[in-house]
Amino acid sequence: MRPILMKGHERPLTFLKYNRDGDLLFSCAKDHTPTVWYADNGDRLGTYRGHNGAVWSCDVSRHSARLITGSADQTAKLWDVKTGKELFTFRFDAPARSVDLAIGDHLAVITTDSFMGNMPTAQVKRIADDLQDQTEESALVISGITGRINRAVWGPGNRTIITAGEDATIRIWDSETGKLLKESDKEVGHQKAISSLSKSLDWSHFLTGSLDKSAKLWDARTLTLIKTYVTERPVNAVDISPTLDHVVIGGGQDAMNVTMTDRRAGKFEAKFFHKILEEEIGGVKGHFGPINALAFNPDGRSFSSGGEDGYVRLHHFDPEYFNIKM
């Protein structure tokens, strides 16, 4: 395959997200402008100007009408996907890290970092259909976690919120009351900070990637460990194939050490593993730095990776990929 290289960002990529139809790809980077691309040919459709800091993550509504972004400028913003117009700003007292829209797009969970003595939180905001009714008030604030919450997502049926972060523990919270329901087992769980979390298509299980050089597959209801994929690099990004029993894992050595070693030592490939057999299927090379973001197209025929090198690489799989036998 010949990947499409998209050099729209001047700083390392942080997050990639496809819309539900798989025709648009949203990219967030440490420069201040999230960008949307056509997912088939990599053409840039537009940019969302308005943030004043690194943008850590984004989510797009089911019908691709609205985009929500979380940024280090202590805000999360709602955007009109079509025009790039800024619709609303949620202000926080700390950098916003992770954003995730619930089913129905009327709720969003936004995490904030610990900053100036504040504890990290995960906050639930209501998203109003009519902008006139939109408020900044939080419907729920979850706190009491030590260490940054790198990712917070909605659980099955919006009933729970799943958080994962620097303390290497995955927690499931009740999304109504904010009560802690489950905590991942310290024995079998990750040993180092969890960098990424990605849900399966049906939300029944999810995959976490950690700096302990492994990725783990968990049941989204019971929080039991299902599978472990061991790799030889710190994991920054993970995703689950929507069509095949494959997972993709990306990462690489710490960016600060990259210039000190040979390029091959960096292990900047996206590694494919068989979801059930836990066996490595293959690797896709290309980035000149660690991979920070990975996303499968919802049709399963392509995937994109975003690296510390500022490139988004859009890969359309060769036909052989779909016939790989283990």
Place this chain on the structure above:
Amino acid sequence: MAAAKIRWGELDEDDDGGDLDFLLPPPVVVGPDANGLKKTIHYRFDDDGNKVKVTTTTRVVKLARTRISKAAVERRSWAKFGDAATGDDASARLTVVSTEEIFLERPRAPGSKADEPSASSDELATANKGTALMVCRSCGKKGDHWTAKCPYKDLVDTLDRPPTSDGPAALNDPAKSSYVPPRLRKDAVYQDGGHDMRRRNDENSVRVTNLSEDTREPDLLELFRAFGPVSRVYVALDQRTGSSRGFGFVNFVQREDAEKAISKLNGYGYDNLILHVEWATPRPSN
């Protein structure tokens, strides 16, 4: 593919060219076949009036068909916005298709894992199989044991020593008490072992030059073992770059095999080069 010339008498003087087309066979279209190859054959006259058959082979490729939701089709026509709306060249240059073909690199190529050990065991097998290789230098018995494990070692030693150790014995006079190298000492197992070892390396040694850069030892073994059991294959590598320096050595167990190999392979075209195969000359210094 010019057909027979049309005789000038048959030509109509009035209208030259155009109307002659009726003389040509009708065009034929063959295919497309399973691979999408379509052949179109048509005929025309060239300037000299020769009938020319033109065969055009084209490949018919079906474009991939995708289902796109209506909303996605509508999004196709959205106006660009933000930084993308400027529409200058820089914006268009942001997206490029990689010039490099990227593959999903399998952790091991299918079958490669099975291949590697077989290749090395192959080498081993030839060494073990060729029992002729296993020649005991103490008792001269073939195919039974190696020199170091010779059961008659002690016997042979005592039998052999008197004639060979004459010189060293004189050197080894305790009165002189000067240093005697281990291999010259009276109780040395191999009187001239070191020398023997070196000689063995040069025995039936064939020098191969003008090798292509890609040739590795297994390739050379493959080429030479057809002539008989090979005890050693060596390709000189550049220490810095690791690439071949274009020459190597092959040692045969049997001298006749080496002779045969030289006569057959000298001047043999291998890869893209013509091999030069000859007896290796022993190192001058030793």
